[in-house]
Amino acid sequence: MATRPSILTRRRILKAASRVFAEHGFEGASIRDIVTKADVNQAAINYHFGSKEGLYRAVLAMALAALTNADASSEATSQTPEAELRAFVRRQLRPLLARDEQSDYLRIFNWETVRPTPAFRKFVSQEAGPYLASATALVRRFLPPRATEQEAVLAGLWLLGQCSIFVRNREQLAHRPLAFQVDQGFVDRLGDLIARWAAAALSASKA
């Protein structure tokens, strides 16, 4: 049975681990770094999560739950397709400015796109469906009714790609040779630009 202090330890570990995994990826993250940031003994991770990979699985589950909750709560308030699209894009661009846990979660998923871990492969094949479905449903409202499901899924990924490249290159945006001033105004303009472009593209599609 888990006593009170033990679940505090678990929480501290999960929080620190999210940060470190987001920064270094699964392989690059070190147990010693995590336990230092969590102010916890080194063996605690193996005790509570079995292994580094077990900890990572727990972080992935937490991350996906948080992200799908965020999307679902936003779409609950039904709006025009354009407003919904803009809200979706804004949410995707969020890590450009905020350095909160949601941003960490998105960065973890970005790591997985460059070198998927076995843990993630299993995880995504079982749990990614609902998350992807929300993006697909969003673009569906712009596509012609006869668009195939395959096309809608590709459109959903395509939309995610337009946002993620700016998030992934956040650091480069602010430095030479680009030298953008990445502040709230910039992100707002960028989000509007992407939402406008995406809406125009999908609406005009005459496949």
Added chain:
Amino acid sequence: MATRPSILTRRRILKAASRVFAEHGFEGASIRDIVTKADVNQAAINYHFGSKEGLYRAVLAMALAALTNADASSEATSQTPEAELRAFVRRQLRPLLARDEQSDYLRIFNWETVRPTPAFRKFVSQEAGPYLASATALVRRFLPPRATEQEAVLAGLWLLGQCSIFVRNREQLAHRPLAFQVDQGFVDRLGDLIARWAAAALSASKA
């Protein structure tokens, strides 16, 4: 002075290193893995390139040279904007099928977007200008003449993002829950789709 066999060793190291860096990123790549694949003594890397980072710098230089050459040679044959755009998108989607050196180079740059190395930061601030300029020039032909330079650069990045998400998630595309059959026909259709969407978006932009 470099004698004949030594430049062969250098070449073998660079080739193996491109592969390994593409697969594991800079930090995840191991010297021992590279020298095994290159069939070269372990100390050869420090002898020829000074350090792991020196080797990485050499790979980066080689990669950027190859990619800019590929882009420049394609744009030399002037075509309609639409055809040029489709060719650009196809080139970006190339790693989806081919596993050649150019694909390795693109993967290395993808690694850098999730955790930039100090070597890359210095490198990109000095050398990335020309490469980005080619993407910017491409989208400029679709944007209204009054579009600002900033908007054109963002559009260039935006276009790259639409392609890179499919390259980065290549493995996930083929497996559940997506289960696309990633063959030549799929990549051709995808390239056309992206090129058509991008053209429609940029042409319709009334900023």
Added chain:
DNA sequence: CGGTTATTCAAACGCTCGTTTGAAGGACCG
């Protein structure tokens, strides 16, 4: 051909990694 330099090689160094160990600490309950 002989001496000099460039290159290769096996072995080792010092360090960090994830995990294991066994004892110490602390909460809970009969």
Added chain:
DNA sequence: CGGTCCTTCAAACGAGCGTTTGAATAACCG
């Protein structure tokens, strides 16, 4: 209060890492 189990802890283990070393080998040139 005593016993049991959950939790924490410092220390160590074995393996892999990038790098260094110094000797052996191969190429070059007067």
